[in-house]
Amino acid sequence: MLFSPLISLVALSTSVLSVSAHSLSLKVARQDVEASEAAKPPPTSTPDPTPKKCKKKLKRKAWHTLSNKEKKDYIDAELCLMVKPATLGLPGTQNRFEELQAIHQIPAAISHNVGAFPPYHRLHMHAHEHAMREECGYKGAQP
Numbered sequence: 483m484l485f486s487p488l489i490s491l492v493a494l495s496t497s498v499l500s501v502s503a504h505s506l507s508l509k510v511a512r513q514d515v516e517a518s519e520a521a522k523p524p525p526t527s528t529p530d531p532t533p534k535k536c537k538k539k540l541k542r543k544a545w546h547t548l549s550n551k552e553k554k555d556y557i558d559a560e561l562c563l564m565v566k567p568a569t570l571g572l573p574g575t576q577n578r579f580e581e582l583q584a585i586h587q588i589p590a591a592i593s594h595n596v597g598a599f600p601p602y603h604r605l606h607m608h609a610h611e612h613a614m615r616e617e618c619g620y621k622g623a624q625p
Contacts, residue, residue, distance in 0.1 A: 540623035552622055562618035578617065582610050 563579040572584045614620040
């Protein structure tokens with residue numbers, strides 16, 4: 483079983499990345515919920531268990547098809563992440579943008595050469611887009 487350690491390492495890397503990517507948004511979301519819960523009166527009825535449907539689906543566009551305003555909005559959101567302080571405690575990171583880069587770079591030697599790369603990369607791009615939207619008010623999709 484020559485490939486068994488590599489498969490285990492890739493699985494572990496993917497699990498760590500999943501947790502790290504989700505923690506990017508969960509940590510901020512938890513702080514927001516705690517703040518809003520403290521200011522909210524107790525609920526008078528039970529919440530609706532029916533899941534909400536997306537009202538507007540995001541459509542990804544190639545960079546060259548974006549308008550100048552869309553390009554500026556995207557760049558402003560990236561710059562916003564660059565001034566927000568780091569929250570994950572990853573080595574060598576000073577801001578949110580660098581944390582996203584570190585999550586991508588740390589396991590790159592393992593994750594880029596395996597079949598699990600597409601789902602890993604989709605998750606990473608989702609976490610990046612989510613951070614731009616939730617923390618910086620970006621309205622568009624990741625180009």
